[in-house]
Amino acid sequence: MTKHAFPILILSGALALSACAGKKDVLPAESWQAAPAPAETPIDQPGTVPPVEQVAPTTLSGLQADLVANAGADTVYFGFDSYGLDEAARAVLGAQAEWLVRNASVRANIEGHTDERGTREYNLALGERRANAAKNFLAAQGVDSGRLSVISFGKERPAVDGSNEDAWARNRRAVTIVVSGGR
Amino acid sequence: MKPKLMALLLLAAPFIGLQPAAAQLRVDITRGTEAPMPIAVPSFPTGASVATPAGTTADLGRQVAGIISANLQGSGLFRPLGAGAFPAPGMADVQQPQFGAFRTAAAQALVTGFVTANPNGTLTIGCYLYDVFSEEELMRQGFTVTPAGWRRAAHKCSDAVYSRLTGESGYFDSRIVYVAESGPRTQRVKRLAIMDQDGANHRFLTSGQSLVLMPRFSPVSETISYMSFANDRPRVWLYNIGTGQQEAVGTFDSMSFAGRFSSDGRTLLMSVTRSGNADIYAYDVASRRSTRLTSSNSIDTSPSFSPDGKRIVFESDRGGAQQLYVMNADGTGTQRISFGEGRAGSPVWSPRGDLIAFTRIVGGKFRIAVIRPDGSGERLLTDSWQDEGPSWSPNGRVIIFSRTERNGRTTLRSIDLTGRNDRRIPTPLDASDPAWGPLLR
Numbered sequence: 001m002t003k004h005a006f007p008i009l010i011l012s013g014a015l016a017l018s019a020c021a022g023k024k025d026v027l028p029a030e031s032w033q034a035a036p037a038p039a040e041t042p043i044d045q046p047g048t049v050p051p052v053e054q055v056a057p058t059t060l061s062g063l064q065a066d067l068v069a070n071a072g073a074d075t076v077y078f079g080f081d082s083y084g085l086d087e088a089a090r091a092v093l094g095a096q097a098e099w100l101v102r103n104a105s106v107r108a109n110i111e112g113h114t115d116e117r118g119t120r121e122y123n124l125a126l127g128e129r130r131a132n133a134a135k136n137f138l139a140a141q142g143v144d145s146g147r148l149s150v151i152s153f154g155k156e157r158p159a160v161d162g163s164n165e166d167a168w169a170r171n172r173r174a175v176t177i178v179v180s181g182g183r
Numbered sequence: 184m185k186p187k188l189m190a191l192l193l194l195a196a197p198f199i200g201l202q203p204a205a206a207q208l209r210v211d212i213t214r215g216t217e218a219p220m221p222i223a224v225p226s227f228p229t230g231a232s233v234a235t236p237a238g239t240t241a242d243l244g245r246q247v248a249g250i251i252s253a254n255l256q257g258s259g260l261f262r263p264l265g266a267g268a269f270p271a272p273g274m275a276d277v278q279q280p281q282f283g284a285f286r287t288a289a290a291q292a293l294v295t296g297f298v299t300a301n302p303n304g305t306l307t308i309g310c311y312l313y314d315v316f317s318e319e320e321l322m323r324q325g326f327t328v329t330p331a332g333w334r335r336a337a338h339k340c341s342d343a344v345y346s347r348l349t350g351e352s353g354y355f356d357s358r359i360v361y362v363a364e365s366g367p368r369t370q371r372v373k374r375l376a377i378m379d380q381d382g383a384n385h386r387f388l389t390s391g392q393s394l395v396l397m398p399r400f401s402p403v404s405e406t407i408s409y410m411s412f413a414n415d416r417p418r419v420w421l422y423n424i425g426t427g428q429q430e431a432v433g434t435f436d437s438m439s440f441a442g443r444f445s446s447d448g449r450t451l452l453m454s455v456t457r458s459g460n461a462d463i464y465a466y467d468v469a470s471r472r473s474t475r476l477t478s479s480n481s482i483d484t485s486p487s488f489s490p491d492g493k494r495i496v497f498e499s500d501r502g503g504a505q506q507l508y509v510m511n512a513d514g515t516g517t518q519r520i521s522f523g524e525g526r527a528g529s530p531v532w533s534p535r536g537d538l539i540a541f542t543r544i545v546g547g548k549f550r551i552a553v554i555r556p557d558g559s560g561e562r563l564l565t566d567s568w569q570d571e572g573p574s575w576s577p578n579g580r581v582i583i584f585s586r587t588e589r590n591g592r593t594t595l596r597s598i599d600l601t602g603r604n605d606r607r608i609p610t611p612l613d614a615s616d617p618a619w620g621p622l623l624r
Contacts, residue, residue: 081504083459109415116587119528119542119549119571120396120616121441122498122505124417125454125461125482128438132459151415152438152456156394161368163589 063106063178071095075159076134078172081118083129085137093134096176097141110134111175112152113159115168120154127152134174149179208292208314208321210260212349212580213601219262220348223290223315224252226266227308228274233300237330240306244298247308250337251294251344253381254355257597258345258581259604264290277311285315292321294344298333306330310340312347322347334383335623342622354576355380358620359583360398360407361595363387364613368591373615375409377424380619382609388424397441398422399574400620402534403448407618408432410440419453421468432466433473439464445488446534452476452486452495463497465512476514487531487539488512489556496520496530496539496556507541509556520558529572532556535579538600542571551584551598564602572615577622583608585615 068074074096076089085093100108112131114123131150139145158171210220226248232241248266255261268288272280277297285293296309305327312322324343326336335356342353363376375388375395389395389411398409405425410417419432419442433439435455442453451466455475463486466473477483481501488495496509505528507521521527525545532539536556543552543561549569554561569587576583576597583597593615595608608617 116569119485119498119505119544121454121484122482122500122528124396124438124440125456125484128456128461129459129482150459151417153394153412156371156373156396158369161591163591 061178063103066103067096067099067176067178070099074177075173075175077169078130078174080115080168080172081126082172083126083133085133089134090137093137093176094141097138097143100138100143100147101141106178107147107149107180108138109149109151109177109179110138111157111177112150113157113171113173113175114155115171116155116158116163117168118155124152124154127154130172130174134176138176208317208348209350210348212260212351219260220292221264221288221290222255222261222292222294222344223264223269223285223288224248224255224266224294225269225272227296227298228272228277229298229300230274235300235304235306235330237306237333240298240300243306243333247296247298247333247337247340248294250334250381251341254338254341255294255344257381257606259599259601259606260345260349264288277309280313280318282313282315282318290315292344292348294340296340301327304330306333306336308333308336308340310336310343312344334379338380351580352578352622354578354581354619354622356623357577358400358623359595359608359617360388360400360620361610361617362395362398362615363610364593364615365391375407375422376610376614378610385611388422397572397616397618399443399618401444401448402446402621406448408442408444408451408453410442419451421451433464433471441484441486442466443485443487443531445492446490447492450488450492452488454484454486463495463514476510477517485529485531489532490534490536494556496532498528498530498541505544507539507554507558520556521554521561522558523561527552531573531575533575533579534577537579540573540575540582542573551582553582553600562602564598564600565596565605570596572617574618576619583617583619585617587615 072095073092076092110131112127114126131152135148135150160167160170227244229240229244232239252263256263269284272295277295280293293313293315295311299307307327309325313320322343326339328336338356341355345353357380358377360377363374364371366372372391373395374391375398377388378385394412396410398407400407405423407422408419411420418439421430438456439453442451444451449468453464454461455464461482461484463477463483464473464475479501481499483497483499486495486497493512494509498505499508505526506519507527507530508517508519510517528542530539530541538553540553543550549571550563551565551570551573552563567586568589570584573582573584581597581599585593586596587593593613595610595614595617597608598605
């Protein structure tokens with residue numbers, strides 16, 4: 001909610017200014033009446049701007065944020081040209097499985113991705129293998145596989161822009177996306 | 184929008200018997216660009232300049248010559264000489280050229296012709312080829328076109344010249360479909376686009392709302408196949424670019440990709456995944472039935488028919504890493520054909536049948552290479568950080584491909600079979616996944 005406070009304040013301030021400048025006739029009357037009075041919170045005071053770190057998490061759905069908070073991450077990483085799950089990946093997927101078992105009404109879509117250093121067709125297939133490796137692990141941990149779907153983006157949607165070992169390592173990944181909540 | 188092109192042979196008879204007599208003036212296509220043939224392409228004259236919807240006939244005469252020059256130069260086999268090197272020909276010079284001026288300019292061949300407007304609103308574009316030294320006429324053709332079709336007449340003339348001097352069919356009257364790219368790498372917007380082989384008549388076919396990849400022409404119809412992520416269901420679609428009609432291929436629950444038509448356009452090969460394992464399927468376009476051709480526990484993808492439809496080349500990691508394999512059209516008799524250092528992917532069979540182009544991944548580079556269908560004679564054609572996705576020109580002499588730079592920029596390039604003529608194909612945006620269409624009819 002705090003996210004919207006700043007833009008609305010700017011809008012009402014602008015309306016007030018144009019009204020003062022005698023251009024009231026170009027504004028629809030109802031806009032002017034609907035805008036909240038800006039009086040007690042001047043817009044140029046730092047305290048009225050929401051801190052950045054409060055805004056960012058709201059781009060995740062509540063359930064996705066809950067998965068990340070409980071499982072530690074929604075993403076696992078792979079070695080070059082590999083779809084094997086290492087110990088770190090299995091730990092994260094194990095925690096994701098626990099969360100998915102607890103939240104039995106949600107479904108998840110697992111996205112498989114590759115780095116850019118492969119041909120387009122091969123990478124689509126490799127991304128599919130990675131997504132399936134993650135899916136199969138979650139299913140083996142007790143998540144009903146009917147709740148899990150996979151999609152491969154190959155090398156089309158890197159997480160990180162860059163052509164170096166670090167970027168490639170962060171782009172070879174499978175991401176568990178909560179696609180629907182229940183109730 | 185498709186211009187009607189009525190090929191009209193103006194006095195076709197004289198050149199038919201000329202082939203043996205003019206054998207000395209010939210470009211050896213297999214030697215490449217060591218010494219491109221100097222060829223004069225002056226502006227095509229017009230009797231009296233007439234205004235047409237495409238511009239005046241005098242202006243069109245200059246532009247036709249410009250297109251022919253650009254096409255011949257782009258092949259790497261010819262060195263067109265600028266119009267400034269000799270006097271502009273008049274109508275009378277088309278059939279009686281002043282050869283002395285062209286000899287002085289050191290031209291070996293002369294392409295000339297004319298542009299005239301007809302009473303019914305069409306244009307006639309004449310196209311003549313001469314041997315400057317023997318003063319022999321080597322070829323003449325004429326094309327009656329709607330004003331909108333004048334560029335195609337210039338491409339047809341280019342093809343006729345190329346064909347007469349190389350002994351091979353041409354490739355200039357053709358189109359390229361590709362993926363236009365924009366935006367940051369992490370949120371790349373990709374749209375299907377189509378253009379003439381020389382970049383003219385560019386238009387977008389999709390809006391960019393859905394991620395699209397790997398468009399390929401049907402060799403016999405106005406249909407392309409491509410892969411779309413529309414509705415988060417990544418699969419192969421057919422797109423009739425004449426009517427705009429689209430149809431999903433098959434009823435697979437999982438991902439389908441890497442579609443490619445047979446040379447008769449009746450079958451579409453593609454990969455379909457099942458539990459993370461990609462296999463090759465043949466889809467019959469008329470009956471909409473598909474047949475599974477491979478069933479190995481590996482990534483089998485990038486299938487491409489031989490031109491006679493009897494064999495299929497594809498890539499598989501069944502031996503541990505990406506390599507090329509050839510099998511019979513029914514999926515039997517599989518043999519590995521690539522054995523060199525590194526990996527090999529995205530093979531595509533030449534329309535001539537003699538070679539397979541592919542992406543060779545070795546030494547930290549992705550390079551375009553060719554290999555014979557029996558696995559012999561592998562040759563690297565390009566040398567760059569990441570070249571991939573080759574596609575053949577209709578005559579099997581030039582390969583178009585995508586190049587990715589380390590900064591993420593993507594461009595289309597072409598290379599001839601000698602590997603000497605590496606050219607950028609201009610596109611308005613970044614570009615990838617080119618597919619060269621058939622010669623237009």
